[in-house]
Amino acid sequence: MILEKAVLNVKPELQKTFEDAFRQASVYISSVKGYVNHELHICLEQENQYLLLVTWQTVEDHTIGFRQSEAYNEWKRLLHHYYEPFPIVEHYKKIEL
Amino acid sequence: MILEKAVLNVKPELQKTFEDAFRQASVYISSVKGYVNHELHICLEQENQYLLLVTWQTVEDHTIGFRQSEAYNEWKRLLHHYYEPFPIVEHYKKIEL
Numbered sequence: 001m002i003l004e005k006a007v008l009n010v011k012p013e014l015q016k017t018f019e020d021a022f023r024q025a026s027v028y029i030s031s032v033k034g035y036v037n038h039e040l041h042i043c044l045e046q047e048n049q050y051l052l053l054v055t056w057q058t059v060e061d062h063t064i065g066f067r068q069s070e071a072y073n074e075w076k077r078l079l080h081h082y083y084e085p086f087p088i089v090e091h092y093k094k095i096e097l
Numbered sequence: 098m099i100l101e102k103a104v105l106n107v108k109p110e111l112q113k114t115f116e117d118a119f120r121q122a123s124v125y126i127s128s129v130k131g132y133v134n135h136e137l138h139i140c141l142e143q144e145n146q147y148l149l150l151v152t153w154q155t156v157e158d159h160t161i162g163f164r165q166s167e168a169y170n171e172w173k174r175l176l177h178h179y180y181e182p183f184p185i186v187e188h189y190k191k192i193e194l
Contacts, residue, residue: 091140092147
């Protein structure tokens with residue numbers, strides 16, 4: 001299992017509608033092969049900053065499967081204009097503690 | 098519930114022992130009032146980068162309860178010399194989707 005992490009800086013003038021747009025977009029990411037779950041968190045210290053965490057079965061389920069899907073076109077259409085700067089996405093593997 | 102997030106950049110020459118030190122330190126953070134759970138993830142794209150996620154009942158359980166505890170002294174002693182630069186810690190609240 002792989003954790004995708006992205007810090008999302010939402011344009012302040014668009015923040016009001018971002019969470020609803022994200023809820024709509026959630027349907028698309030959830031429909032893709034290899035998707036496990038996702039969470040959106042809002043930052044307490046920095047207004048307009050969100051943390052997106054998505055669990056995938058493999059990195060390729062995200063970087064290839066999702067990004068080349070029709071669902072990703074809908075995800076982009078709903079969300080990408082909210083971000084400034086455009087988010088850096090990284091992938092992580094859980095350490096057994 | 099509050100999610101604490103910190104990106105940990107571990108000094109390359111110390112990475113070998115970091116995960117074991119983190120396992121030792123886990124006992125201390127887990128013992129504190131208001132602690133719910135924690136996870137450590139290693140980044141696939143950037144060597145020596147980790148993602149720490151800790152769930153707390155309230156922000157103050159972390160920023161006051163933990164940081165003023167004896168357990169935090171042990172946590173610091175075990176871990177703080179591994180980081181360069183010192184991590185920025187932020188707190189998030191989950192958005193209901």
